[in-house]
Amino acid sequence: MNKTFNDKFLWGGAVAAHQFEGGYKEGGKGLSIADFMTLGSHETPRELTDTIEAGKYYPNHKASDFYHHYKEDIKLMAEMGFKAFRTSIAWTRIFPNGDETQPNEAGLEFYDKVFDELLRYGIEPVVTLSHFEMPIHLVKEYGGWSNRKLIDFFARYAHVCFERFHTKVKYWMTFNEINNQTDYSSDLLVYENSGIKFKPGDNKEELMYQAAHYELVASAQAVQIGHAIDPSLKIGCMIAFCPIYPASSRPEDILFTQKAMDTRYYFGDVHVNGEYPTWMKPYFEEKGINLDITPEDLAILKNGTVDYIAFSYYMSFMAKYTDHMDYREYEDLFPNPYVKANDWGWQIDPVGLRYSMNWMQTRWHKPMFIVENGLGAYDKMTDDHKIHDSYRIEYLRNHISEMKKAVVEDGADLIGYLPWGCIDLVAASTGEMKKRYGFVYVDADDYGQGSMKRYPKDSFYWYQKVIKSNGADL
Numbered sequence: 397m398n399k400t401f402n403d404k405f406l407w408g409g410a411v412a413a414h415q416f417e418g419g420y421k422e423g424g425k426g427l428s429i430a431d432f433m434t435l436g437s438h439e440t441p442r443e444l445t446d447t448i449e450a451g452k453y454y455p456n457h458k459a460s461d462f463y464h465h466y467k468e469d470i471k472l473m474a475e476m477g478f479k480a481f482r483t484s485i486a487w488t489r490i491f492p493n494g495d496e497t498q499p500n501e502a503g504l505e506f507y508d509k510v511f512d513e514l515l516r517y518g519i520e521p522v523v524t525l526s527h528f529e530m531p532i533h534l535v536k537e538y539g540g541w542s543n544r545k546l547i548d549f550f551a552r553y554a555h556v557c558f559e560r561f562h563t564k565v566k567y568w569m570t571f572n573e574i575n576n577q578t579d580y581s582s583d584l585l586v587y588e589n590s591g592i593k594f595k596p597g598d599n600k601e602e603l604m605y606q607a608a609h610y611e612l613v614a615s616a617q618a619v620q621i622g623h624a625i626d627p628s629l630k631i632g633c634m635i636a637f638c639p640i641y642p643a644s645s646r647p648e649d650i651l652f653t654q655k656a657m658d659t660r661y662y663f664g665d666v667h668v669n670g671e672y673p674t675w676m677k678p679y680f681e682e683k684g685i686n687l688d689i690t691p692e693d694l695a696i697l698k699n700g701t702v703d704y705i706a707f708s709y710y711m712s713f714m715a716k717y718t719d720h721m722d723y724r725e726y727e728d729l730f731p732n733p734y735v736k737a738n739d740w741g742w743q744i745d746p747v748g749l750r751y752s753m754n755w756m757q758t759r760w761h762k763p764m765f766i767v768e769n770g771l772g773a774y775d776k777m778t779d780d781h782k783i784h785d786s787y788r789i790e791y792l793r794n795h796i797s798e799m800k801k802a803v804v805e806d807g808a809d810l811i812g813y814l815p816w817g818c819i820d821l822v823a824a825s826t827g828e829m830k831k832r833y834g835f836v837y838v839d840a841d842d843y844g845q846g847s848m849k850r851y852p853k854d855s856f857y858w859y860q861k862v863i864k865s866n867g868a869d870l
């Protein structure tokens with residue numbers, strides 16, 4: 397195959413503020429939900445504490461210290477040939493508590509410096525407004541996204557960001573992986589998405605749908621605000637895409653899997669179509685789910701549809717029908733015998749990326765943007781500071797190759813490819829540093845001990861070659 401990507405294709409990498417910046421109290425920053433999440437592991441979940449407790453370790457406080465290393469890090473990105481870099485704005489740097497009326501100038505200045513540095517090298521900033529880092533004050537005072545008031549707080553925050561940065565940042569996303577909370581049994585996932593801490597007796601499913609509704613309205617409102625400030629802005633949603641395959645050709649498995657996909661991806665339907673899909677009304681009635689949805693909300697959804705679909709892709713799922721047709725992510729997924737998994741149990745499936753892109757193209761008819769993909773793995777640094785990460789190269793090569801087929805052979809409309817954690821950072825699910833994704837090694841352990849020095853891995857030079865050849869030389 398000699399056809400490849402167009403010359404505007406955005407190669408680069410991605411991070412999120414709370415996993416990368418550190419400096420958790422600097423420049424007037426307020427505390428975010430991530431500042432209250434302890435170190436966990438594959439076996440032990442992260443604790444979501446109410447206060448910062450002595451004797452517990454909170455890895456996001458220090459993270460990879462981009463706050464002090466941003467010049468050096470951006471230089472490394474430029475060396476790899478990045479055309480784009482995705483990060484998030486920490487809401488708490490701009491509105492430390494979330495409900496103030498005036499933003500924190502020092503926080504805005506930090507992002508001015510970061511975006512200017514990127515633009516100096518011709519790297520396009522791609523920015524998420526909310527990436528698992530809402531102000532803790534909004535959780536404690538308002539109950540997170542279970543409260544309608546959050547829509548206005550978010551709108552104010554979005555307005556300030558668009559107004560300040562619209563000449564520097566063209567590509568925006570509203571809520572990172574808004575659909576992770578489909579698994580409403582998970583304290584961590586619902587907390588990261590919506591800042592909700594369940595109490596005994598809560599109807600978790602209803603609370604999740606309510607929070608998601610407010611987020612979808614807030615997102616649609618942000619799209620309208622951004623376009624009013626600058627019609628040339630491209631404002632997208634961000635979906636965690638894990639295609640769900642049926643375990644067999646048994647008709648019940650096929651129907652069940654279709655329903656599972658509808659449940660996991662209705663968020664995208666609302667973002668793109670500006671309305672809820674028809675199956676949801678009877679579903680809510682059947683389940684006795686009562687939501688606060690006003691006619692004004694529905695009008696906002698209709699007028700705030702997204703410009704593109706950003707998504708992460710790490711793995712695929714497999715489901716089968718047992719005794720219920722309502723998809724329960726916490727009990728309906730099974731290991732797929734046809735694919736292998738990484739050390740954290742994430743099923744590695746490059747073909748699934750091509751499948752996903754085709755699915756999205758057919759369903760949503762919007763440009764797509766891969767803003768996360770990658771292999772979390774244990775890396776070992778040699779005595780002469782080398783990291784031979786051939787496993788990561790293999791993972792990325794196989795995924796890029798399938799992505800290329802989706803673009804070249806299937807006609808998928810893809811803006812760019814920004815693999816995750818391009819410079820090592822703190823893992824979101826476990827808080828570990830040793831679950832590494834980067835092309836650049838950061839010398840720090842799970843407890844933030846180390847020199848914080850940066851070392852290019854073998855994959856750094858490989859990716860440099862991929863970008864230089866615009867994906868021809870894999």
Ligand code: BG6
Pocket residue numbers: 412415572573636708768772816822823824825826831
């Ligand atoms: C996505 C998130 O879920 O996956 C990122 O958007 C996260 O924040 C990434 O880091 C990889 O997950 P983990 O748990 O390995 O960091």
